[in-house]
Amino acid sequence: MQIRKRVKSYKSAREFWLSDQDKNQALSLRYTGNLLFEKNSRFQNIKVIDTYAYGKSLIIDNMIMCTEKDEKHYHEMISHPAILAHGKIKNVLVIGGGDGATVREVLKHENIKKVILVEIDENVVEASKLHLPSLSCSFNHPKLELVIEDGVKYIKNITTESYDLIIVDSYDPVGPAKRLFSVDFLRHCRQALTSNGLLVTQGESPFFGQTTFVSLSKCLKKIFGEKKVKTLLFHIPTYPTGVWCFYVASKGKINPAKVNSKKIALFEQNNELDYYNHEVHKAAFALPNYMKKLLDE
Amino acid sequence: MQIRKRVKSYKSAREFWLSDQDKNQALSLRYTGNLLFEKNSRFQNIKVIDTYAYGKSLIIDNMIMCTEKDEKHYHEMISHPAILAHGKIKNVLVIGGGDGATVREVLKHENIKKVILVEIDENVVEASKLHLPSLSCSFNHPKLELVIEDGVKYIKNITTESYDLIIVDSYDPVGPAKRLFSVDFLRHCRQALTSNGLLVTQGESPFFGQTTFVSLSKCLKKIFGEKKVKTLLFHIPTYPTGVWCFYVASKGKINPAKVNSKKIALFEQNNELDYYNHEVHKAAFALPNYMKKLLDE
Numbered sequence: 081m082q083i084r085k086r087v088k089s090y091k092s093a094r095e096f097w098l099s100d101q102d103k104n105q106a107l108s109l110r111y112t113g114n115l116l117f118e119k120n121s122r123f124q125n126i127k128v129i130d131t132y133a134y135g136k137s138l139i140i141d142n143m144i145m146c147t148e149k150d151e152k153h154y155h156e157m158i159s160h161p162a163i164l165a166h167g168k169i170k171n172v173l174v175i176g177g178g179d180g181a182t183v184r185e186v187l188k189h190e191n192i193k194k195v196i197l198v199e200i201d202e203n204v205v206e207a208s209k210l211h212l213p214s215l216s217c218s219f220n221h222p223k224l225e226l227v228i229e230d231g232v233k234y235i236k237n238i239t240t241e242s243y244d245l246i247i248v249d250s251y252d253p254v255g256p257a258k259r260l261f262s263v264d265f266l267r268h269c270r271q272a273l274t275s276n277g278l279l280v281t282q283g284e285s286p287f288f289g290q291t292t293f294v295s296l297s298k299c300l301k302k303i304f305g306e307k308k309v310k311t312l313l314f315h316i317p318t319y320p321t322g323v324w325c326f327y328v329a330s331k332g333k334i335n336p337a338k339v340n341s342k343k344i345a346l347f348e349q350n351n352e353l354d355y356y357n358h359e360v361h362k363a364a365f366a367l368p369n370y371m372k373k374l375l376d377e
Numbered sequence: 378m379q380i381r382k383r384v385k386s387y388k389s390a391r392e393f394w395l396s397d398q399d400k401n402q403a404l405s406l407r408y409t410g411n412l413l414f415e416k417n418s419r420f421q422n423i424k425v426i427d428t429y430a431y432g433k434s435l436i437i438d439n440m441i442m443c444t445e446k447d448e449k450h451y452h453e454m455i456s457h458p459a460i461l462a463h464g465k466i467k468n469v470l471v472i473g474g475g476d477g478a479t480v481r482e483v484l485k486h487e488n489i490k491k492v493i494l495v496e497i498d499e500n501v502v503e504a505s506k507l508h509l510p511s512l513s514c515s516f517n518h519p520k521l522e523l524v525i526e527d528g529v530k531y532i533k534n535i536t537t538e539s540y541d542l543i544i545v546d547s548y549d550p551v552g553p554a555k556r557l558f559s560v561d562f563l564r565h566c567r568q569a570l571t572s573n574g575l576l577v578t579q580g581e582s583p584f585f586g587q588t589t590f591v592s593l594s595k596c597l598k599k600i601f602g603e604k605k606v607k608t609l610l611f612h613i614p615t616y617p618t619g620v621w622c623f624y625v626a627s628k629g630k631i632n633p634a635k636v637n638s639k640k641i642a643l644f645e646q647n648n649e650l651d652y653y654n655h656e657v658h659k660a661a662f663a664l665p666n667y668m669k670k671l672l673d674e
Contacts, residue, residue, distance in 0.1 A: 097403070104430035105614075106394070106405040133401035133584075150584075153665070287430075287447075287614040315612055315620040317402075317584040322619010323612040355665040363660035368450070368652040 098129060098137075100144045100320050102288065107320040109134060109144070116211050121203040123256045128211040134318055136211055138179055140204070143251055147318045148214060151181055152354035154324070157314040159185040160356045161364060162245055162278045162328055163192075164344050165336040169244040170194070173272070175231035175260065176282075177249030178204035180216040186247070187221050188351050195224050200256050202228045232259045238272040246273060248281040253292050261296055266303055276332035279304075283311065286371050287321040297327060297375050304329040310336050311375065312364045314355070337365040395426060395434070397441045397617050399585065404617040406431060406441070413508050418500040420553045425508040431615055433508055435476055437501070440548055444615045445511060448478055449651035451621070452512075454611040456482040457653045458661060459542055459575045459625055460489075461641050462633040466541040467491070470569070472528035472557065473579075474546030475501035477513040483544070484518050485648050492521050497553050499525045529556045535569040543570060545578040550589050558589060560596055567600055573629035576601075580608065580622040583668050594624060594672050601626040607633050608672065609661045611652070634662035 096113035099106045109131045116136065117128035127139040135148030146154065159182055163169050170193045174182050178199030186195055199205055205226070208216040218224060227234065231248075246269050250260040259265055260281075269279050281300070284293040300309045312326045328336040344358035367377070393410035396403045406428045413433065414425035424436040432445030443451065456479055460466050467490045471479050475496030483492050496502055502523070505513040515521060524531065528545075543566050547554040556562055557578075566576050578597070581590040597606045609623045625633040641655035664674070 099405075101405075104407045104428070106403075108396075108398075108403040108405065110401045110403075131401070152667075285614075313612075315610075317582075317618035317620065319619075321614035322616075323614065354667050357663075357666055359663035360665055363663035366654075366656035366660035368657055369654055370449075370651050 098131070098139060098142070098144070100142065102320070105288065105320060107144070107318070109137065109147075109318065111137070117207045119203050119207070121201050123201050126201070126203050126207050128207050137318070138204075138207060138212060138215075140251060141255060144318050145251060146179060146181065146212075146215065148212065150316055150318055151215060153314055153316045155181040155185045156353055156356040157312060157364065158182055158247055158249060158280055158282070158326055160347070160353075161312055161339075161361050162247075162280050162336055163189050164347060164361070165339050166244060166276070166278055166334055167340075167343065168276075171243050171274075172196070172245045172247070173198065173243045174247045174249055175235070176200075176251075176257070177247070178202075179208040179212060180205070180219055182247060182249045183221070183224055184215065184218040187218050187223060189347075193223065195221075196227060197224060198227045198229055198231045198234045200228070200230050230256075232262075232265050235265060235268040235272055238268070240272075241274045241277070242272055244274050244277050246277070246279045248279070250282050252284065252289055261292060261299075263299055263303070266299060270303055270329070270331060273331045276334055278331070278334060278336060279329040281327050281329070283325040283327040285319065285321045285324050286374055287323065288319070290374070293325065294374055300327055300329045304331065310365055311367055311371070312336070313367065313371075314364060337362065395428070395436060395439070395441070397439065399617070402585065402617060404441070404615070406434065406444075406615065408434070414504045416500050416504070418498050420498045423498070423500050423504050425504050434615070435501075435504060435509060435512075437548060438552060441615050442548060443476060443478065443512065445509065447613055447615055448512060450611055450613045452478040452482045453650055453653040454609060454661065455479055455544055455546060455577055455579070455623055457644070457650075458609055458636075458658050459544075459577050459633055460486050461644060461658070462636050463541060463573070463575055463631055464637075464640065465573075468540050468571075469493070469542045469544070470495065470532075470540045471544045471546055472532070473497075473548075473554070474544070475499075476505040476509060477502070477516055479544060479546045480518070480521055481512065481515040484515050484520060486644075490520065492518075493524060494521060495524045495526055495528045495531045497525070497527050527553075529559075529562050532562060532565040532569055535565070537569075538571045538574070539569055541571050541574050543574070543576045545576070547579050549581065549586055558593055558596075560600070563596060563600055567626070567628060570628045573631055575628070575631060575633060576626040577609075578624050578626070580624045582616065582618045582621050583671055584618040584620065585616070587671070590622065591671055597624055597626045601628065607662055608664055608668070609633070610664065610668075611661060634659065
């Protein structure tokens with residue numbers, strides 16, 4: 081009996097933490113210890129864990145991709161500001177985002193006719209379908225086409241101005257995602273946009289991945305023009321440092337910071353949104369001074 | 378020789394991390410391992426460490442109070458929005474904030490005549506004076522009076538409407554700071570405000586200290602009125618979850634979200650600010666939907 085008791089207390093005392101970190105700072109989430117999913121694909125290690133504070137979480141190569149509790153911060157902000165600022169988006173291309181939550185948000189806009197999701201790793205889709213139903217709920221939507229292919233190759237094969245919106249839903253520039261931050265890839269994105277089209281890319285954090293945060297902005301400004309790239313800020317507690325950004329680059333005349341509040345209000349009425357609203361839209365483009373300085377704005 | 382080498386490599390391989398955490402999430406900063414300051418005062422354990430990513434940092438009872446690199450996010454946002462929205466502030470009372478950085482910001486406003494800083498623990502002032510000169514640089518300012526006393530007692534002894542602005546610069550509601558979140562204390566703060574005065578209090582994070590985030594808002598609304606309490610958001614990478622808030626409660630008719638942009642622009646011209654500007658002022662009061670829901674707004 082004595083031994084059994086000891087074993088039991090040892091088990092319950094064990095704690096499992098997942099840390100997303102660089103060499104000087106770390107964000108850690110406690111989880112149950114069970115891996116709901118784990119696979120080493122051709123490209124990366126994919127896990128689904130169950131955290132105590134944020135629900136189930138998709139982890140790729142030890143980086144927190146999303147958690148059930150706060151993923152909407154990211155997925156609403158990567159899609160709605162650009163779509164509502166443009167107002168006439170029909171064709172959308174999403175590169176990355178195999179968990180399905182970005183297309184779930186995009187498909188809330190009824191004027192959109194067709195969405196193509198290009199994900200390099202089918203195992204990400206599989207993990208999400210199996211364990212993250214609230215993210216992967218739109219994979220059977222009639223307007224969606226899922227293509228399992230390298231996004232870099234896919235974009236190079238587009239020869240016409242085909243998309244009103246391209247969303248690059250990538251993670252940090254490591255592994256297969258690295259080439260989604262290259263000049264060559266981003267140039268091809270611009271070419272594939274219609275004349276008034278918008279490109280939204282994941283832009284890292286000014287404190288975590290600062291080099292990419294700065295260099296991606298510079299790169300986009302070279303390709304689209306100095307005044308054609310806006311930084312969209314949001315907060316997300318399960319990404320290291322909690323502050324994160326998307327860049328919105330405009331091929332034509334659309335300024336993504338300017339919107340018709342009434343149009344957004346109507347969209348808000350018809351959809352249950354966790355993060356985004358018309359005040360948040362405008363606020364997201366207000367940059368603190370330190371950030372303007374970093375971005376030379 | 379062999380042994381010596383081994384010892385050396387062991388030493389250099391050791392890593393020191395400071396973790397600010399609750400039971401399910403943690404923010405960790407790597408530091409040199411040297412404690413620049415450590416004292417167990419009557420109230421709390423006070424340390425100054427040297428982090429790799431954020432410079433020197435003041436730590437109280439293992440909670441990160443501030444770091445040299447991002448303290449201005451906090452200290453500019455706890456002071457400038459309220460001061461510039463009011464426009465006619467003469468007398469200011471700061472409770473807590475013994476590191477000196479809040480009064481450093483407050484004293485940038487030339488129309489202010491007198492600032493009283495009431496800090497319970499003189500050892501916090503000492504630590505900051507010794508190791509954080511960029512925070513403690515205003516302790517000799519002629520308009521400043523430093524009082525080492527319990528803020529709760531201090532406010533109870535104020536019998537007239539004396540202050541245009543009261544700032545409660547506290548940390549999490551544990552230890553001596555706990556009573557700075559009580560109904561009784563906050564009622565006394567309201568009484569000590571002039572008829573158009575403003576109270577700014579540290580309001581925790583919607584994801585870290587959520588109970589306090591919600592209950593403090595409710596408490597302030599009861600005391601000041603449902604429409605008289607605004608939530609001011611900002612981001613700070615060295616506080617767990619990265620998103621943090623202040624509450625601004627208004628005794629009279631001033632709405633702290635409304636400001637004269639020209640006035641702010643003039644203030645910006647005359648002061649080098651790291652975070653705050655007129656766009657950030659307005660953006661700070663835009664709340665995401667999940668937060669409105671939490672706060673019943």
